[in-house]
Structures are given as structure tokens and as C-alpha cells.
Amino acid sequence: MNKIFWQSPSNIALVKYWGKHGIQLPGNPSLSFTLSECHSSTEISWKEGNGKVDLLFDGERKEQFTARARDYIRSIESQLPILKELDLHIDSVNSFPHSAGIASSASAMSSLALCLCSLEEEITGKKLAEEEFFQKASFLGRLGSGSAARSVYGGFVSWGKSDQIPGSSDEYATPLAVEIHESFSDMRDTILIVDQGIKAVSSRAGHKLMDRHTYAKERFKLANKNFSDLIKALKKGDHVNFIRIVEAEALGLHALMMSSNPSYILLKAETLHIIHRIRAFRELSCVPICYTLDAGPNVHLLYHGKDSAEVEEFITQELLLYCNDKYRINDHIGTGPRKL
Numbered sequence: 001m002n003k004i005f006w007q008s009p010s011n012i013a014l015v016k017y018w019g020k021h022g023i024q025l026p027g028n029p030s031l032s033f034t035l036s037e038c039h040s041s042t043e044i045s046w047k048e049g050n051g052k053v054d055l056l057f058d059g060e061r062k063e064q065f066t067a068r069a070r071d072y073i074r075s076i077e078s079q080l081p082i083l084k085e086l087d088l089h090i091d092s093v094n095s096f097p098h099s100a101g102i103a104s105s106a107s108a109m110s111s112l113a114l115c116l117c118s119l120e121e122e123i124t125g126k127k128l129a130e131e132e133f134f135q136k137a138s139f140l141g142r143l144g145s146g147s148a149a150r151s152v153y154g155g156f157v158s159w160g161k162s163d164q165i166p167g168s169s170d171e172y173a174t175p176l177a178v179e180i181h182e183s184f185s186d187m188r189d190t191i192l193i194v195d196q197g198i199k200a201v202s203s204r205a206g207h208k209l210m211d212r213h214t215y216a217k218e219r220f221k222l223a224n225k226n227f228s229d230l231i232k233a234l235k236k237g238d239h240v241n242f243i244r245i246v247e248a249e250a251l252g253l254h255a256l257m258m259s260s261n262p263s264y265i266l267l268k269a270e271t272l273h274i275i276h277r278i279r280a281f282r283e284l285s286c287v288p289i290c291y292t293l294d295a296g297p298n299v300h301l302l303y304h305g306k307d308s309a310e311v312e313e314f315i316t317q318e319l320l321l322y323c324n325d326k327y328r329i330n331d332h333i334g335t336g337p338r339k340l
């Protein structure tokens with residue numbers, strides 16, 4: 001049997017992708033940074049066959065994930081026709097809890113897309129230039145999960161057409177092509193796990209509710225503004241505006257959920273306690289920390305490497321009591337996927 005193995009990280013969006021149209025095309029440009037410790041390791045082995053897909057997730061057969069992988073692979077057969085003539089065995093392992101609002105579909109789908117691109121190269125013997133290879137992986141990852149488009153690159157990454165970024169596209173992500181102020185080069189993200197349970201409402205259902213959302217039009221307009229303002233802040237090293245935009249995006253995402261029809265709430269009481277503590281700590285200490293949220297109750301605490309000792313003390317003394325079993329994951333900005 002032939003094998004390919006990629007490890008691909010999750011990412012945390014600072015300007016959120018929420019709402020889509022067409023085939024996984026975003027309603028607005030989004031901006032994230034890629035993580036390092038939260039990743040999926042995916043191995044694909046293959047033999048000649050007729051398109052069968054078998055999957056192990058964290059060492060177990062899970063029908064729901066297998067069905068999703070099968071549907072996904074079928075949906076990209078026109079891009080990778082070779083898949084019709086192969087039987088695939090996929091073995092994927094996550095370094096962090098899935099479906100808990102840490103973008104696990106981003107790492108899982110990007111690692112799968114990267115494996116499929118490598119597999120195609122291996123079988124056809126046609127090697128793409130590096131830039132083309134990652135663009136294709138981003139394109140294919142996007143078709144599995146929008147946020148996966150951003151996970152094929154390290155550092156700050158944008159996805160979605162914007163006047164601010166030459167060469168940007170709704171079809172795939174690109175590394176953020178602007179010079180970032182050095183003070184943002186050592187971003188830390190401590191993920192405070194409030195709840196490890198499966199999300200009550202999937203991202204897929206959440207995106208769908210944006211189709212008829214009363215605030216959709218305004219949201220897309222605001223996201224475009226936040227996107228360009230955040231880029232300005234990243235260039236200048238402007239921490240005040242960075243914090244303002246990132247936190248507004250986090251609460252804005254959940255405000256959209258709470259005001260959708262039907263409405264739903266993914267935040268927990270502990271999430272709000274943590275947010276209040278972070279704000280109070282920032283005011284008192286003047287350390288430029290802030291929070292963001294994904295589609296779940298867990299809090300991503302963002303700060304700079306130089307402040308880590310002070311922030312660690314704050315986490316242990318004031319935040320861990322709100323975490324499930326005092327569980328948190330210390331992560332940081334990463335360099336992107338690795339082929340093994």
C-alpha cells in the first residue's frame with residue numbers, strides 16, 4: 001500500500017467567516033492566524049479500486065465522520081479524477097477535542113486536502129510548483145470546510161476577495177501579504193476549555209441561518225471594515241485597535257447566532273465570567289491581552305510572548321477555575337502544515 005501523511009494545524013479567526021453563498025464562498029473576507037499545537041495528523045493509504053472510502057478518526061470508526069469524508073471526496077472528484085480509480089483508507093488523529101468550538105474541521109479538512117494533493121502528484125508524477133500546490137490544497141480544503149482554506153499556510157492568513165489584498169480570492173486563502181509589525185510576531189493563544197461537549201448547533205447550520213438573517217447585509221459590510229482596519233492595526237503595531245476589533249468580532253459572531261431565526265446560544269456562564277475577568281485584568285495591568293471566540297463556549301486568550309509570565313499567573317489564579325477540569329491548551333502562532 002502507498003501512503004501519504006500530513007500534519008495540519010487549526011487556526012483562529014480574528015475577523016470571522018460567518019455566512020456563505022454558492023459553493024462554500026464566503027460572505028466576507030476573513031483573517032486568522034494559524035496555530036501550532038492544535039493540529040490533525042492524517043495518513044491516507046490507497047490501492048487501485050473504485051472510490052471506496054474507509055476512515056478511522058482518533059483510532060475509531062465513526063459513521064458520521066466517514067460519511068462526511070465520503071461526501072467530500074465524491075464532491076471533489078471532478079477536480080481530482082484519479083480518486084474514482086482508488087480505494088482510500090484515511091487515518092486521522094486530532095491533538096485536541098473535536099467539535100468543541102476549536103476549529104477542528106479546519107485542521108482535519110486541510111490535512112485531508114493536502115494528502116489528496118500529494119496523492120495526485122504521487123500517482124500522476126506531475127509535481128506542481130510550491131505556490132500552486134498550496135493554492136490547490138487551500139481551494140480543496142475550502143470545499144470541505146471554509147476555515148480549512150486558511151490552515152494550509154502559517155502565520156497570518158486571509159481568505160476572501162478584498163481590495164486591501166492584491167491577489168485575494170473567495171476561492172482560496174493566501175498568506176497575509178502585508179508587513180506585520182514585529183510586536184505581533186509572537187502571538188500566543190491559550191484556549192480555555194469551558195466545555196468539551198459536542199456543539200449544540202453545527203457551523204454548517206449556523207452559516208445557513210445567515211442566508212435570511214436580518215443583519216446579514218450589515219454584518220458583511222462591517223466585516224469588510226473590520227478586515228481592513230485590522231490589517232492597518234497589524235501593520236502599525238496598534239494594540240488598542242487590534243483588541244477593539246478582535247473582541248467586537250468575537251461578540252458579533254455570537255450576537256448573530258443569538259439573533260438568528262431560530263436563535264441559539266453557544267456561550268456558557270463561564271465564558272462570560274472569563275470575559276469579564278480578562279477585561280478587568282487588562283484595565284488594571286495594562287497588559288494588552290484580549291479574547292476571541294469560535295463557534296463554541298471556549299475562550300481563546302490572545303497575548304504576546306513577552307507578557308507570558310504575567311498572563312500565566314493571571315490564568316492560573318483567575319481563569320482556570322472556570323475551565324472544565326482546569327483544562328486549557330497553550331498554543332501560539334505557527335508555521336503551517338508539515339508533510340511527514
Ligand code: PMV
Pocket residue numbers: 012013015016017018030103105106145146147148203204207253294295
Ligand atoms: O469552516 P467552518 O464552516 O467550520 O466555519 C468556521 C466559522 C468560524 O470558525 C466560527 C469562524 C472562522 O472564520 O473560522
